[in-house]
Amino acid sequence: MSDRGSVRYRVTAIATWVVALVLIVASVILVSTQRVQLTNGVDAALQQRAADMMLIQSSELGASGEEGFAQIINEDNEVIASSRNLSGQAPLPIPYRLGDEDRIQTVSNLAVDDDVFRVLSRTVKSGDGQAVLHVGATFDTVQESTRTLVGALLVTIPLVAASLAALVWWLVGRTLDPVEAIRAEVADIGATDLHRRVPIPKNEDEISRLAETMNGMLERLDEAVSRQQRFVGDASHELRSPLARMRTELEVELSMGPNPQLASLLEEVVELQTMIEDLLELAKTDAKSAVSVETAVDLDDVVFREVANLPNGSVDISKVSAAQVFGDRVQLGRAIRNLIENANRHAVARVVITLQEIDGEAILTVTDDGPGIPIEKHELVFERFGRIDAARNRADGGTGLGLAITKETIERHGGTITIDATHTGGARLVVRLPAT
DSSP: OOGGGSHHHHHHHHHHHHHHHHHHHHHHHHHHHHHHHHHHHHHHHHHHHHHHHTTOOSSBOOOOTTTEEEEEEETTSOEEEEOGGGTTOOOOOOOOOTTOOOEEEEEOSOSSOSSOEEEEEEEEEETTEEEEEEEEEEOHHHHHHHHHHHHHHHHHHHHHHHHHHHHHHHHHHHHHHHHHHHHHHHHHOOTTOTTOOOOOOSSOSHHHHHHHHHHHHHHHHHHHHHHHHHHHHHHHHHHHHHHHHHHHHHHHHHHTSOOHHHHHHHHHHHHHHHHHHHHHHHHHHHTOSSOOOOOEEEHHHHHHHHHHTOSSOOEEEEEEOOOEEESOHHHHHHHHHHHHHHHHHHOSSOEEEEEEEETTEEEEEEEEOSSOOOGGGTTGGGSTTOOOOGGGSGGGTOOSOHHHHHHHHHHHTTOEEEEOTTOOSSEEEEEEEEBO
């Protein structure tokens, strides 16, 4: 599974997005609050300057050129007083009607400067009646302060979010490390490794309780599988003796003369014996996880011996060359015997066996010219009691356990067994084992 679909990724992403959203909302509020406070400060200063200028009687209001301006316009739209930076200028085009209440607004593109101004407009009394007083102060300080704050936040928020993401990623990863250790151990436990247990973290938390629960489950499974294996082994052993006696008695009876009914019964008894032997073999293999015998086995000798013991059939072994593997000679012999017998049962005329060493592998192929195996059934034939169709069923003399035993034996030796999907005109089984 990729990191994008992991709990670690999702928790980190959610935490980062939530914190980033909170920071963005808080930043918007902070910027808005600062802008409002700075604007209120400018407005208060304008109110104070307007109050002071109403006491001035001269035609020059004395405002600094870059800090702001002031201008008084009479009812005839004539300038009767102004600050030095507006001396000789026409009335400013600031929207305000004589007689209205005080109005504060943000205005730009004035003749004073290219700056944005905050302007207070007020109706005042003059010698000839009423006039309009415009008092302006630059608004650039507010905008520059706001831009500075926004710029700082644009740098700070991503840094904080990235730092938080890294911290959460590390913390969640450290928290989930015991879970990954448990998962890896469970993934590595097979049917023959149920005696193994998952590691239990030292912390007394939910993860340690999960590990304890997993170990309890593995213990129960181990006991159940052991009971099942003992039952299969004991039942098979108990059945061998009566079946052997039945076979002997039937063979004695048939030796005295032909009897179709007894012959059919003998076939069933032989099949039962074969199945019992297979069940005993499976019970033994289920109890083993791997082959520990580090003995070199000449695989070609095993093939020659099993072919020689074949009661009938045409087997081509001309392409069997020397190959050596580590393992149990008896188990490997049983696996190869199952392959040869399976191919011989289904072959029309002949079976071809090849063996060679290539790139550190011993590769054994067993090919028959029978009806073949459909691609969609390639996995089924290796299952216990696996059946595919009428061409390969119990009527051919098999028990449905031979290939299952072979597969488990090969895998315990560190190898693989597959069916060649490219082969036509029969079935070809391919065994690969690590060479010595």
